Amino acid sequence: MILLRKIYNWRILRALKKHPVNYSSWTQIRKFSCIRYLSSVEKARLRTLTSVLLKQKVFVGVQGLMLTNEMKLIIASQACVPILKLGLNYYSGFIQITVYPSAFWVKRNVIDEAGVVHAQKVLLSGESWTRGPVILSWQDIEHDMLHDDKGHNVIIHEFCHKIDMLNRGANGTPPIPGRNNEADWNNIFNDAYERLLTQVHTQQRTSINAYAAQSPVEFFAVASEYFFTAPELLQHKFHQVYDELALFYQQNPVKRLINFNNK
């Protein structure tokens, strides 16, 4: 099965190297902060991965949203940033990317302090289901594009949930390869999460978006957003988390930034 998938991916890659995303569309994408500082070799790889993802996934606009090729490209290119070195197999197991015009309501069971379960409606800008679609709000994507170096990127957030889910469901720990030490990863992430929780409980200004304190699952997704869009801030506030993510994603966005500025 794995071999078949590899052959399938190789065939698509070979075909798309000849027919990548066209140049004028691609130049629009290069302005995003998570893409701007990539080396030319990395940009070329991202362009190929983006082309494959656009072929592999089904994009569905709902509530009247008409998805254009440009909108799909904006989503696919940023989704491919976290898996630039890991490869597209990290996004296997789901087909659909659903896009709402704006934030959408979902029903959730919420347990109060007395342990009673309440059904509540919650407004979301994105959601990822295990073996199900990635769901995004276009309005939130547009908002992130306007402030794209501030640590907010709903596309990266939701696709990093997908990476997390590859390993025993969503638990804040993706499938950690040999280059990371699992015990170190757990200690470093638990420590950072506890520090953020303390900041929230003592009403201090939080080092990163307080939403990361919701759970270790959200901490991993939010830390990944910062890693790719505000890497200097993450390195400054949680440098060990930054180092673990650099090892995991096999990317060093701070170094990239320095190289870019020294050109």
Ligand SMILES: [Zn+2]
């Ligand atoms: Zn989340």
